[in-house]
Amino acid sequence: MSKNPFNNQIDxxxxxxxxxxxxxxxxxxxxxxxxxASTFFKDGVKRLLKNKVATVCFFIxxxxxxxxxxxxxxxxxxxxxxLGNTPGQAVDSSYNNLKPFEYGKTELxxxxxxEKIFPHIFGTDSQGRxxxxxxxxxxxxxxxxxxxxxxxxxxxxxxxxxxxxxFGGKIDMIIMRIVDIIYSLxxxxxxxxxxxxxxxxxxxxxxxxxxxxxxxxxxxxxxVFGLLYWVSMAxxxxxxILSLREQEYVLASKAAGAKGKWVILKHLLPNCISLxxxxxxxxxxxxIFTESYLSFLGLGVNAPMPSLGSLASDALNGISSYAYRMVxxxxxISLIVLSLNLFGDGLxxxxxxxxxx
Numbered sequence: 001m002s003k004n005p006f007n008n009q010i011d012x013x014x015x016x017x018x019x020x021x022x023x024x025x026x027x028x029x030x031x032x033x034x035x036x037a038s039t040f041f042k043d044g045v046k047r048l049l050k051n052k053v054a055t056v057c058f059f060i061x062x063x064x065x066x067x068x069x070x071x072x073x074x075x076x077x078x079x080x081x082x083l084g085n086t087p088g089q090a091v092d093s094s095y096n097n098l099k100p101f102e103y104g105k106t107e108l109x110x111x112x113x114x115e116k117i118f119p120h121i122f123g124t125d126s127q128g129r130x131x132x133x134x135x136x137x138x139x140x141x142x143x144x145x146x147x148x149x150x151x152x153x154x155x156x157x158x159x160x161x162x163x164x165x166x167f168g169g170k171i172d173m174i175i176m177r178i179v180d181i182i183y184s185l186x187x188x189x190x191x192x193x194x195x196x197x198x199x200x201x202x203x204x205x206x207x208x209x210x211x212x213x214x215x216x217x218x219x220x221x222x223x224v225f226g227l228l229y230w231v232s233m234a235x236x237x238x239x240x241i242l243s244l245r246e247q248e249y250v251l252a253s254k255a256a257g258a259k260g261k262w263v264i265l266k267h268l269l270p271n272c273i274s275l276x277x278x279x280x281x282x283x284x285x286x287x288i289f290t291e292s293y294l295s296f297l298g299l300g301v302n303a304p305m306p307s308l309g310s311l312a313s314d315a316l317n318g319i320s321s322y323a324y325r326m327v328x329x330x331x332x333i334s335l336i337v338l339s340l341n342l343f344g345d346g347l348x349x350x351x352x353x354x355x356x357x
Contacts, residue, residue, distance in 0.1 A: 160234045
């Protein structure tokens with residue numbers, strides 16, 4: 001192929017395909033050393049899956065959640081049905097306090113007649129209700145309270161923390177003083193006090209409303225979380241936004257005429273997403289634990305609706321004879337809280353950019 005010695009361009013008119021050798025795959029991989037396109041979320045998930053403890057805890061949480069959602073739909077017993085109280089018949093006390101895999105008198109008669117009866121895996125409680133389905137339903141209630149309470153804390157903390165960190169000045173000073181006041185209050189005492197007061201005031205206010213089915217105790221729990229537990233989230237978001245608001249892309253948005261709301265939603269909060277995910281994941285076990293001890297004290301969900309804390313509280317009356325009724329909800333609470341905490345630690349390790357340099 002002829003080529004002008006003073007021209008570095010290839011002479012396409014005299015170009016011959018045989019004048020060049022095709023690069024081999026090894027040569028291509030050596031020259032082009034680029035990994036496939038990825039995102040922050042995909043990279044975080046890959047790092048999370050390498051953490052075996054966090055992965056196992058994630059599957060434990062999923063299994064428990066799915067069981068709490070779907071088992072009550074197919075289980076032959078209901079959480080509030082007293083098996084010995086058949087309409088039109090005398091109360092059969094043989095169903096009360098059954099041990100695991102025991103049956104009542106009428107059930108034994110039906111078994112002798114050749115009928116198949118589904119066993120009571122955890123026995124029954126003092127009122128003849130199947131204990132297994134009450135534990136499953138209590139797990140559903142505790143998980144729902146933990147999840148929705150964390151969402152409430154996330155929304156309030158995210159909003160207040162973003163406003164405080166972005167605008168600064170007097171707004172930041174006022175909000176932080178409110179945060180300091182709430183931090184100075186004794187958490188346990190305030191939670192018990194607010195729950196007791198709201199339980200009484202809400203019981204009449206909810207009559208005839210769609211929220212009446214949830215009960216005053218459940219609504220008071222959400223209000224308590226909304227009033228007291230947003231401060232930690234707000235502080236974290238505020239600190240993150242204070243470090244981000246001086247970045248060049250934020251200053252460029254301001255110079256282009258962008259409003260504060262737009263800057264917060266489009267620039268600042270997306271760059272805080274790792275902190276939001278981690279904080280929310282760690283808030284859920286805290287909310288479940290708080291709901292459990294409030295229910296244990298009688299300030300949780302309304303009877304006959306069970307939660308893990310109320311089940312443990314009810315088991316105190318017969319702890320000497322039926323200790324397993326205390327152990328079962330305690331083990332479930334411990335398993336849920338431990339799995340969520342370890343999974344939250346795994347999320348922090350996977351999604352925190354400062355830990356993955």
